[in-house]
Amino acid sequence: MSTQMQFGIFSVGAVTTDPTTGHTPSEAERIRDIVTIATHAEEVGLDVFAIGEHHNPPFFSSSPTTTLAYIGAQTERLILSTATTLITTNDPVKIAEDYAMLQHLTGGRVDLVMGRGNTGPVYPWFGQDIRQGLPLAIENYALLRQLWDQDVVDWEGKFRGPLQGFTATPRPLDGVSPFVWHGSIRTPEIAEQAAYYGDGFFANNIFWPKEHYQRLIQLYRQRYAHYGHGTPEQAIVGLGGQAFMAKNSQDAVRAFRPYFDNAPVYGHGPSMEDFTEMTPLTVGSPQQVIDRYAAMREHYGDYQRQLFLMDHAGLPLKTVLEQLDLLGGEVVPVLRKELAQGRPADVPDAPTHAARVQAVYGDGPAREARPNAAGGNNLTVGGPYQDTPPAAPKAGSAFGTAATR
Amino acid sequence: MTGTRRLAVISAGLSTPSSTRMLADRLAAATIAELSERGIEAEASAFELRDYAHDITNNLLAGFAPPALEKVLETVAAADALIVVTPIFSTSYSGLFKSFIDILDRESISGKPVLIGANAGTARHSLAIDYAIRPLFAYLHAEPVSTGVFAASSDWGGTEDEVAPLSARIERGARELAEAIALKPSLEAIDPFDPDSYLGAGKGFGHLLGGLAGE
Numbered sequence: 001m002s003t004q005m006q007f008g009i010f011s012v013g014a015v016t017t018d019p020t021t022g023h024t025p026s027e028a029e030r031i032r033d034i035v036t037i038a039t040h041a042e043e044v045g046l047d048v049f050a051i052g053e054h055h056n057p058p059f060f061s062s063s064p065t066t067t068l069a070y071i072g073a074q075t076e077r078l079i080l081s082t083a084t085t086l087i088t089t090n091d092p093v094k095i096a097e098d099y100a101m102l103q104h105l106t107g108g109r110v111d112l113v114m115g116r117g118n119t120g121p122v123y124p125w126f127g128q129d130i131r132q133g134l135p136l137a138i139e140n141y142a143l144l145r146q147l148w149d150q151d152v153v154d155w156e157g158k159f160r161g162p163l164q165g166f167t168a169t170p171r172p173l174d175g176v177s178p179f180v181w182h183g184s185i186r187t188p189e190i191a192e193q194a195a196y197y198g199d200g201f202f203a204n205n206i207f208w209p210k211e212h213y214q215r216l217i218q219l220y221r222q223r224y225a226h227y228g229h230g231t232p233e234q235a236i237v238g239l240g241g242q243a244f245m246a247k248n249s250q251d252a253v254r255a256f257r258p259y260f261d262n263a264p265v266y267g268h269g270p271s272m273e274d275f276t277e278m279t280p281l282t283v284g285s286p287q288q289v290i291d292r293y294a295a296m297r298e299h300y301g302d303y304q305r306q307l308f309l310m311d312h313a314g315l316p317l318k319t320v321l322e323q324l325d326l327l328g329g330e331v332v333p334v335l336r337k338e339l340a341q342g343r344p345a346d347v348p349d350a351p352t353h354a355a356r357v358q359a360v361y362g363d364g365p366a367r368e369a370r371p372n373a374a375g376g377n378n379l380t381v382g383g384p385y386q387d388t389p390p391a392a393p394k395a396g397s398a399f400g401t402a403a404t405r
Numbered sequence: 406m407t408g409t410r411r412l413a414v415i416s417a418g419l420s421t422p423s424s425t426r427m428l429a430d431r432l433a434a435a436t437i438a439e440l441s442e443r444g445i446e447a448e449a450s451a452f453e454l455r456d457y458a459h460d461i462t463n464n465l466l467a468g469f470a471p472p473a474l475e476k477v478l479e480t481v482a483a484a485d486a487l488i489v490v491t492p493i494f495s496t497s498y499s500g501l502f503k504s505f506i507d508i509l510d511r512e513s514i515s516g517k518p519v520l521i522g523a524n525a526g527t528a529r530h531s532l533a534i535d536y537a538i539r540p541l542f543a544y545l546h547a548e549p550v551s552t553g554v555f556a557a558s559s560d561w562g563g564t565e566d567e568v569a570p571l572s573a574r575i576e577r578g579a580r581e582l583a584e585a586i587a588l589k590p591s592l593e594a595i596d597p598f599d600p601d602s603y604l605g606a607g608k609g610f611g612h613l614l615g616g617l618a619g620e
Contacts, residue, residue: 138613188603189613196610208469219598226600227610269466278471 005339006350007332008048009041009324010083010240010307013061018314019262027060031067033317034060037310038071040321042078044328047350050081050113050307055122065098072106079352080106083204083240083307084115084183087144088136089126091160095140096147096168103173108353111179113202113238114141116190132159134189141182141193148177151369151383167384175367175390176360179351181238181305184216191216195223200236200351203300206309207265209278210299213239217300234348238305239296242281245326249284255319256283263313286330293331294338302343304350306335360390410586412436413484414451417491417502418524426453428522428556428575429490435579436488436520436586443587449488452477454501461501464508474508482513485592486582487547489538490522493530497537498523506541515546518585520578521553531555550581 011034017024025033038049049071053064061067068080080102085095095112103110116133117123123130139157146153147168155163172178181200184190185208194201201220203213221232229235244259246252253272260272260283269275276283282292297303308327311320349355357366370386414433418425433449440447454461460474470478481487491502519542523534534553542549552574560571595602604612 139615142614188598188600192600192604192610192613207467209472209475212469215598219600223600266467270463270471274463274471275467278469 003047003336003352004343004347004349005303005336006047006079006305007327007335008046008050008079008081008305008307009037009310009327010048010050010081011037011052011061011311012083012309013052013054013059014264014312015058015060016264016312016314018316019258020314021316023316030060033320034067034311035071035074036317037320037324038078039074040324041328042075044324045332046324046328047077048079048081048305048307050083052083053086053117054119055125056119065102068110069102069105072102072109075109077109079109079111081110081181082112084113084117084202086117086122087114087140088116088133089122089128090140092140092144093147093160093163093166093168096144097170099178100148100168100170100172103178103353104170108173108176108357110353111181111351113181113183115183116187128159134187135159137190138193141180141197145197148172149389151385151389171367171369171385171389173353174357174361175369176353176356179353179356181236186212186216188216188219191220192223195220195229195235196227198224198227198229200238200304202238202240202305204240205280206240206242207279210280214299221301230348231346233301233344234346236348236351237300237303238307239300239303240280240307240309241293241296242279242309243289243292243323243327243331244281244283245286245289245323245331247285249288252283252285259313259315267313286326289327289331290334290338293335297339302339302347304348408446408591410440410445410447410485410591411480411483412447412449412486412488413481414449414488415454415481415490415502415505416451417454417489417499417505419455419492419499419501421455423453423455424524424556424558424561425490425492425522426451427561428524428554429488431572431575432488432490432520432522432554432579432582435575436486436582439576439579439583440586443583445583445587447485447586450480450484452480454505457505458501461504461508465504470508478509478513481509483592483594484517485589486518486520486586487514488520488522488582489542490524491538493523493525493533496530496533498533498541503541506545509545511545514542517547518582518589519547519549520582521549522556522578523553524556524558526558528555528557528559531557548585550578550585552578552581554578 015025015030041049051061051064055062064082072080116137120130136159139159143155151167153163153166181202182190182194183202205213221235224235225232244252244256257272261267275281282289310323414429416426416429437447457474460471464470491498521534521538534555539549554574556571
């Protein structure tokens with residue numbers, strides 16, 4: 001089923017001490033909890049769960065596809081995504097394989113947000129140079145696209161060994177690769193990259209004032225049109241956000257303040273009052289969260305995905321689950337309605353695998369990749385599969401109801 | 406107002422009134438006068454970092470500038486030249502001054518003429534301009550003029566240096582800054598989100614991918 005907007009949560013995947021109790025969860029505890037949180041997201045009616053990728057303590061989330069596959073096995077509708085996948089330090093061949101595998105296992109409920117990461121030493125740990133961050137993001141993604149879009153790839157680049165006649169397996173489910181968003185908080189080249197490919201653009205929208213993201217999203221929309229994927233309004237935009245709620249807004253402020261004051265990233269910095277004024281963090285009643293986020297499209301245009309950061313700063317599992325109850329029970333249903341009002345008909349729906357398959361095959365059968373008998377010989381005339389892959393799906397206006405208008 | 410050159414004046418003094426600010430004001434006024442003699446109109450925007458000290462710390466911690474500080478950063482980035490004055494603390498620029506420099510966009514003062522001023526209790530700190538402050542601006546690819554103006558407390562009286570009094574040193578620094586400004590075209594505001602800025606004029610993503618002709 002197609003939805004105009006997808007709502008969900010994204011997790012950094014950190015282990016943080018609860019400042020109110022001093023309790024530091026073990027990695028085992030947090031990993032169990034994140035599965036509970038993700039499955040609860042589906043139970044309360046959310047559409048998306050996304051998790052970050054880090055390679056150092058206090059983060060536990062080094063292996064997103066393992067985590068997402070396990071969550072995928074326990075959910076039915078939930079779209080599994082990343083926040084973000086390190087396109088700089090992961091081998092694009094491994095990304096192509098891992099996420100195609102995950103796509104098959106979850107029946108297509110997978111997309112990815114590409115990012116460059118923010119921990120400097122990750123680059124040398126994975127044999128790269130942080131000063132090459134942007135060229136790595138550009139070259140690696142170009143290779144990833146080829147690996148998903150073509151059965152047989154010859155490749156030579158600057159950052160990894162060459163490939164001759166290489167086939168990334170399994171082939172994307174139904175011959176349609178996972179949808180890709182490109183995440184950035186300040187780099188115009190990444191907005192350009194997303195626009196060039198007709199991919200989505202995701203602004204995490206949690207740490208900075210909206211003006212920073214506005215300029216990037218405006219640029220992405222304008223360049224999306226420049227590269228011929230549709231109008232600027234048809235570009236695919238996702239936003240992050242952050243909220244803490246209680247029925248009574250003063251209770252929310254009181255309960256969240258110790259977590260805010262000690263939070264990684266912004267703790268011991270600006271006051272919670274200043275930070276909530278300057279950034280999209282909203283601490284208050286569900287209605288206040290609704291009002292704040294219903295207004296996002298006034299700054300960024302009608303968009304496709306809204307994710308919230310809910311499990312962080314040491315909040316205990318019970319609190320996170322209660323927050324999800326409020327988010328799914330009181331906030332998102334209202335936001336869905338409010339954001340549907342006045343949404344132009346030609347603004348694309350949020351991307352789903354089903355809609356993207358439909359865009360490529362119409363009502364015809366989708367690709368089922370069956371290897372030829374000459375297993376392993378990718379260079380056989382005619383290719384390694386019994387058929388040839390379809391053209392890559394067009395992004396943008398090809399999704400959902402907008403595609404048929 | 407077209408053609409009016411913009412000076413951003415940064416003063417890192419901590420007290421009010423501040424002799425750092427006094428020096429900054431003298432340098433700004435002298436520079437505007439020197440420019441005026443060359444037929445160039447100029448205006449100065451002066452900022453005392455003390456007013457932004459909390460914002461600067463918050464920027465270091467949270468990664469973004471609160472609105473008031475953001476305005477200062479924008480003014481600095483858009484200026485044709487900078488006048489920077491810091492008290493000398495423990496043989497170098499003050500921590501507040503360095504913290505401010507640290508939150509600037511790396512590129513934002515590249516190529517800008519800078520007049521450096523400093524003040525301290527005694528003239529024994531006067532070389533701090535050349536061993537501590539000048540290298541900082543060289544590292545950032547700014548273009549400090551060769552004269553740095555140091556003012557010791559006694560310079561504000563009459564007898565410290567009768568051969569090269571403070572006023573003469575201010576005039577000399579201001580003259581060098583005015584000459585540097587006059588040699589440069591008025592700064593065109595560069596929009597970092599203009600594809601021509603990050604791709605090069607008329608180029609497309611193909612150029613970032615490398616080796617592709619045109620787009």
